[in-house]
Amino acid sequence: MPKPTRPVSAATVPKPVVPRHRLEVGTISHDDLVQEVNMRKAVEDKLRRSNDGIKMLYKELVKTNAQLKEFDQRKDDFVNNVSHEIRTPLSIIRESISQVSDGLFGKVPAKQKRHLDKSLVNVDRLANIITDLLDVAKIENMKLQLYKAKVNMTSLVEDVVSNFESKVKAKGLELKCELPDTDVNASIDQEKVIQVFVNLMSNAIKFTQKGHIRISIEEKDDLVECHIADTGRGIAQEDLPKLFNKFEQIGRHHGSAEKGTGLGLTISKGIVELHGGKISVASEEGKGSTFTFTLPQNLLHEGVIQNLKSVLLSAIEKFNQFTVIKLNVDVPKDQLKAQSALVDKLIRACLYRKVDDVVQDGRKIYILLPGTKKADCTVVIERIKRELKQHDNAKVHLDVQVTSYPDDGLTEDELIWKLLSEEERA
Amino acid sequence: MKTLLVVDDRSDVVEVVKSRLQANNYQVIVASDGREGIKKAQQYKPDLIVMDILMPNYSGGEAVKVLKSDAATKHIPVIFLTAAASSVADGEEPGRVCVDGQFYPALGKPFKPEKLLFEIKKLVGD
Numbered sequence: 071m072p073k074p075t076r077p078v079s080a081a082t083v084p085k086p087v088v089p090r091h092r093l094e095v096g097t098i099s100h101d102d103l104v105q106e107v108n109m110r111k112a113v114e115d116k117l118r119r120s121n122d123g124i125k126m127l128y129k130e131l132v133k134t135n136a137q138l139k140e141f142d143q144r145k146d147d148f149v150n151n152v153s154h155e156i157r158t159p160l161s162i163i164r165e166s167i168s169q170v171s172d173g174l175f176g177k178v179p180a181k182q183k184r185h186l187d188k189s190l191v192n193v194d195r196l197a198n199i200i201t202d203l204l205d206v207a208k209i210e211n212m213k214l215q216l217y218k219a220k221v222n223m224t225s226l227v228e229d230v231v232s233n234f235e236s237k238v239k240a241k242g243l244e245l246k247c248e249l250p251d252t253d254v255n256a257s258i259d260q261e262k263v264i265q266v267f268v269n270l271m272s273n274a275i276k277f278t279q280k281g282h283i284r285i286s287i288e289e290k291d292d293l294v295e296c297h298i299a300d301t302g303r304g305i306a307q308e309d310l311p312k313l314f315n316k317f318e319q320i321g322r323h324h325g326s327a328e329k330g331t332g333l334g335l336t337i338s339k340g341i342v343e344l345h346g347g348k349i350s351v352a353s354e355e356g357k358g359s360t361f362t363f364t365l366p367q368n369l370l371h372e373g374v375i376q377n378l379k380s381v382l383l384s385a386i387e388k389f390n391q392f393t394v395i396k397l398n399v400d401v402p403k404d405q406l407k408a409q410s411a412l413v414d415k416l417i418r419a420c421l422y423r424k425v426d427d428v429v430q431d432g433r434k435i436y437i438l439l440p441g442t443k444k445a446d447c448t449v450v451i452e453r454i455k456r457e458l459k460q461h462d463n464a465k466v467h468l469d470v471q472v473t474s475y476p477d478d479g480l481t482e483d484e485l486i487w488k489l490l491s492e493e494e495r496a
Numbered sequence: 497m498k499t500l501l502v503v504d505d506r507s508d509v510v511e512v513v514k515s516r517l518q519a520n521n522y523q524v525i526v527a528s529d530g531r532e533g534i535k536k537a538q539q540y541k542p543d544l545i546v547m548d549i550l551m552p553n554y555s556g557g558e559a560v561k562v563l564k565s566d567a568a569t570k571h572i573p574v575i576f577l578t579a580a581a582s583s584v585a586d587g588e589e590p591g592r593v594c595v596d597g598q599f600y601p602a603l604g605k606p607f608k609p610e611k612l613l614f615e616i617k618k619l620v621g622d
């Protein structure tokens with residue numbers, strides 16, 4: 071997270087006031103004192119004015135931002151509509167050709183059928199390109215929404231591999247799968263990660279004529295590392311840097327039977343990076359390639375910060391003033407799940423107004439109180455403390471932190487920075 | 497002979513789907529939007545409905561909601577056939593579209609006829 075800047079930049083802060091006459095100790099004249107006080111007042115005034123100016127500017131920026139968001143939405147709608155409008159006629163073309171080729175309207179000579187079938191293959195290819203282009207557009211606009219859940223990577227890989235078994239066998243290749251005996255959990259979007267495995271597996275099979283494909287995963291610190299290795303033709307050193315670029319079909323001139331869209335690796339890279347992971351390749355021409363990608367095991371915290379950020383941003387847009395209370399709930403780890411649901415319920419019961427909002431992250435709970443000054447939130451805190459004590463005084467220990475807009479920060483980043491502890495900032 | 501209802505606002509889509517289904521010995525009735533789809537389904541009680549999603553006068557999803565809340569039509573299986581890319585990925589399995597917490601098989605356009613026929617057969621037999 072970027073370190074938030076102070077609302078007043080160095081350029082607008084007047085130089086510290088130095089009295090014109092250096093005063094002897096114990097001999098401050100009345101005039102000098104008055105002068106100094108006046109100057110300080112003037113400085114304070116200036117600061118307040120520039121601060122007000124910045125606040126106004128910020129509101130203006132928020133407004134512009136909302137407008138830009140709307141344009142962005144219209145652009146997304148356009149991309150989706152284009153895809154829809156292309157797919158419908160494609161389906162008519164495909165089905166018409168397919169029916170003629172299938173002899174629905176009379177026997178078709180073999181030579182004509184070959185041409186029709188060639189058309190079919192290319193209609194399908196076009197449809198795949200549209201799907202992939204849409205994915206790339208979403209990734210590049212940071213619009214690809216991840217639906218993360220706790221997923222057992224071991225069984226995910228087993229599933230993917232079993233789908234490829236017949237294809238690998240048909241090509242006379244060996245399929246090696248090295249998985250840990252235990253569950254390896256990660257917080258991922260299952261469908262998207264499957265897409266990455268499928269892309270990399272398809273490539274491995276496509277470019278390997280003999281030998282084996284090896285797929286393995288291992289836990290490393292808080293990462294899951296996935297490898298897809300083949301004994302195929304490999305990639306030339308000079309081609310490696312271009313590999314993840316759009317439409318970069320390395321070795322296309324070798325005349326591969328199955329043509330891809332040239333977007334598979336771009337999409338895979340995008341998906342892995344959206345998860346906060348990295349993808350890389352090691353390869354030697356004639357010996358084979360190994361693609362490696364990592365996925366963080368637990369991104370719960372990051373997801374909550376994102377959520378908190380959007381809650382704060384919309385609060386800044388809507389309210390002139392609000393206070394965020396952060397509660398650190400001390401619960402033994404094994405009771406966290408059961409307790410956090412209860413704590414969440416109790417806290418919500420303490421909030422009487424509809425506008426109040428709660429964001430929970432395991433032991434940390436953020437409460438948003440619109441229109442409330444810092445000094446006025448103690449009532450709510452006391453109420454929550456009382457409520458929790460009544461229900462469960464043994465297990466829950468509270469540690470409270472309070473941050474207010476606009477006093478403590480003017481942007482959502484700044485407010486979050488104030489709310490996070492040292493270790494969380496790291 | 498099984499009767500299938502094909503609902504799509506594009507008449508040329510209806511035409512190609514119809515001729516494919518007829519060639520595979522299904523009797524086919526058609527409708528050109530969600531509202532007509534509901535009416536025909538109630539009138540003819542088809543064995544299955546092939547339903548587009550984005551249509552004027554009741555989308556496919558809305559039409560299915562109505563049909564599922566009607567005792568006379570709620571047993572009729574539905575397969576979605578849609579060009580809305582976000583709903584269906586062209587994987588090996590049919591995609592799924594969720595209406596009111598209920599999942600229905602869905603094929604993306606352009607569709608592969610053998611997949612459509614396979615899904616229909618799974619639900620109604622030959």
